[in-house]
Amino acid sequence: MPTCKEFLNGLGDYLDHAADPSTRELVERHIRECPNCHVVHDTTKNTIRVYRGEQAQEIAPQVASGLLDAVQRRAAMRRKPCDQ
Amino acid sequence: MSPVDAVDELTLVEQAREGDGGSFETLIRRYQNRIFRLAKRITQNDEDAEDVLQESFLKAYDHLDSFQGNSKFYTWLVRITVNEALMKLRKRRTGKEVSLDEGLDTGEEVVTREIAVWDGDPEQTYSQEELRGILDRTIDTLKPAFRTVFMLRDVEDLSTEETAEVLGLSIPAVKSRLLRARLQLREKLTRQFKRKGEDVFAYL
Known part of the structure; x- marks a missing residue:
């Protein structure tokens, strides 16, 4: 059976669907045979899923309006370069 | 999705380059929340993240002409944001000048101690x-x-x-x-x- 260390070495590429066929086979075989690494694989996948799925919070209205103001000021400066 | 949301990124960038301020504002509204979250997660500070948000969009606006279009506009904006956020982080740490590589790659093994299934989603x-x-x-x-x-x-x-x-x-x-x-x-x-x-x- 592949070792847990070999499993961990291949896990990153495996999760990214970038593992070569022999690494993929090694990881899948190890997951079937080692209950702990089965859990590590599952919970690592879950970890990525919860972060990826999280909606970014709305920024505060004053931050949003400050940003728009700054860009509008920059645009106005660009339109009237001779006045600077 | 409103009709404005449906306009593709590249069209908005083209219109903004031609001086249409509204198109750039659409890009801002589309991405400001994600850019702020990224800046906040790197700097771990609201005030710094607000600065990074503003500086990143201003830099993108100033350099729209150098955007090549061979990557997505959002990816380009993310690059600008990461650079701004890392600069902010380094500046904040001047005095003890901490490298982002500090404490890394020490050869220590990655560990997995906590072995338990999650309680649902x-x-x-x-x-x-x-x-x-x-x-x-x-x-x-x-x-x-x-x-x-x-x-x-x-x-x-x-x-x-x-x-x-x-x-x-x-x-x-x-x-x-x-x-x-x-x-x-x-x-x-x-x-x-x-x-x-x-x-x-x-x-x-």
């Missing part, structure tokens, strides 16, 4: 706000180099190559840091989300 168990708080607090415990790589690869969906280029790292270094970041987050989230009691080993 956290997305169902917690409110969006509670879950966001947990995710924020957890990622904040990672070193900057780890949380930045994780954000770029797993949240902002940059490729390994793009991440390597943005951070000036080799591809093996990106892969190694990403795996460590994922395993550290997994370890900490499992402590929070694991099934309690006798069912901890329910996978056996």
